[in-house]
Amino acid sequence: MININGAGQTYRGKRGTVEALQDINLTVGRGEFLTLIGRSGCGKSTLLNMIAGLLKPTAGEITIDGTPVTGPRRDVAMVFQRPALLPWRSVEKNVMLPAEIFGWRKTDVRERADRLLELTGLTAFRKRLPHELSGGMQQRVSLCRALIQQPTVMLMDEPFSALDALTREELAVELQRIHLEMQTTIVFVTHSIPEAVLLADRVAVLSSRPGRLAELVEIEIPRPRTFGHNAHMEQVTAASARLHDLLLV
Template identity: 55%
Template sequence: MIEIDAVSHTFPSRTGAVPALRDISLSIRPGEFVAVLGRSGCGKSTLLRVIAGLLRPTSGRVRVDGGEVDRPSRDVPLMFQRPALLPWRSVLDNVLLPVEFAGRRRNGYRSRASELLALAGLGDVERVAPAELSGGMQQRAALCRSLILRPRALLLDEPFSALDAITRTELAGELQRIHMVEGTTMVLVTHSIEEAVLLADRVVVLTPRPGRIQRILDIDIPRPRAADSEAYQQRAGRRAAELHHLLLTAGAISG
């Protein structure tokens, strides 16, 4: 589905080139949920922007469904940390915004928008203005907006990082549920080990800059995963400890 082939990226600077990514190769299967984990500055967000077509890699290439990525596409939207909802539009109208940008008829997507909002627990606030929603609810609406056109893949750049811990856990659970229903291929960049274990089928651990793949860890825990389940906590604890160790030792091999 997503093929990342020997991707490297270097940013120019006044003092010389700054390498962000080095020789990243990764295959992501259709419907898979992959989390990218690493320390600050390791190139996680750069990798996501390369996949999204917002950055051209210095070398290597990215393909989605066999087609090379050379520009942004509605088929592979990128969801950021802030929801960026238009304050003068209702929640429903915000979700339908990509439909208008694509030149399609709103009426053909109204039922889809309502279904997504109901799935995200927002079925009773379709006509509400974004300012009347909590931060977590706004981010759920932004997630529905990203999914309205049934994209091939959804890229998520730390979408819950600005939220409090409890809301963040709740939204991670909602995202897991939506992924199970929609089956959309998802790539999540996160600093949170717990979030990565809860959501991902595989976790890609990057070394410090320049980011290289240190290890890919399978999260072989059945879904649905409940963060408050004792059985889940036992299995997740082992994976979290392994990831924590990988992050602590990543610097030793990043030269």
């Protein structure tokens, strides 16, 4: 699905050269949920932007379904830390925005929009403006807007980091449910070890700059998963401890 072959990123400026990423080799399978975790400045967001085609690698190559990534693609959606909703458009019209951008007939995607709003609990708020919503609800709208284009790949750059702890947990559980239903391939950047363990099939741990793939950790915990007490607490604790030890290196 996503193949990253020897990818690197070096920034050159007036103050010198900064090597952000070095020799990243990674394959993400179709329908997989992969989280990227590492210390601040290790290149997580840089790697995500390279997969999205927003930033060209200075070394190596990234392909999706065998096609080299040379720029943004319609089958790849991205969700950022901030929802970036258009304040003058209702929830429904924000979700439908990709239909206008890509020139789709609204009648062809309205049913899909209705289903996504229902899936995320936003049906009753479809006519509301963004400022009338909580931060968590705004991020749900952003998620719907990304999913309406039926992406084969969804890239998420710390989408819950600006939210309070309880809302963050709620949305992480919700995203897990959506992923189980829709089976979209997801690459998710986070600083949170509990979030990584809750969501991921595998966790890619990046080393400090220049970011290298330090280890791939399999999260073999049955789904659905929760943050609370459950029958798999021993596995959750072991996976969390392993990630914690890797991030201290």
